[in-house]
Amino acid sequence: MTTNEQWICPRCRVAAGFVLKDQGAGFLATPYQEGKFRKHTQGDPTAPVNSRFDEIDRVGYQQAVANALDLGSIQVDQHGRRNIFHAVNRPTGSTVTAAGETTMVSGLKVALPNEPARIHAFPYGSSEIPSRKCSQCGGQIPW
Numbered sequence: 256m257t258t259n260e261q262w263i264c265p266r267c268r269v270a271a272g273f274v275l276k277d278q279g280a281g282f283l284a285t286p287y288q289e290g291k292f293r294k295h296t297q298g299d300p301t302a303p304v305n306s307r308f309d310e311i312d313r314v315g316y317q318q319a320v321a322n323a324l325d326l327g328s329i330q331v332d333q334h335g336r337r338n339i340f341h342a343v344n345r346p347t348g349s350t351v352t353a354a355g356e357t358t359m360v361s362g363l364k365v366a367l368p369n370e371p372a373r374i375h376a377f378p379y380g381s382s383e384i385p386s387r388k389c390s391q392c393g394g395q396i397p398w
């Protein structure tokens with residue numbers, strides 16, 4: 256079964272039952288998470304598009320993920336999967352295509368927020384998401 260994609264703004268998250276927290280293990284606790292961190296800091300030569308952080312260390316990365324879990328907007332896609340988008344108002348990194356085209360971005364996407372062992376984040380551009388409204392209050396999604 257599929258439904259329409261849904262967005263929930265930071266103000267409505269808790270009332271709507273979307274409370275997501277650092278479970279205490281941090282966000283570099285598993286080989287899967289380490290691999291994602293490496294990919295999004297050093298780049299992956301086999302990927303068609305690389306999304307890379309600017310100057311982030313292990314502590315800063317885990318802090319950024321925790322902040323996004325606390326403060327970001329929730330996207331529930333048509334398959335019921337959740338992602339979190341957090342606009343941080345300063346450059347987070349860039350996306351680089353195989354042709355070398357570079358775009359600076361100032362947001363963060365957290366993937367798999369419901370799977371503690373696989374939660375990971377990467378820089379994401381606000382322009383990549385069209386304007387959205389919160390499904391609860393109708394307000395603009397800050398992004």
Ligand SMILES: [Zn+2]
Pocket residue numbers: 263264265266267389390391392393394
């Ligand atoms: Zn709302």
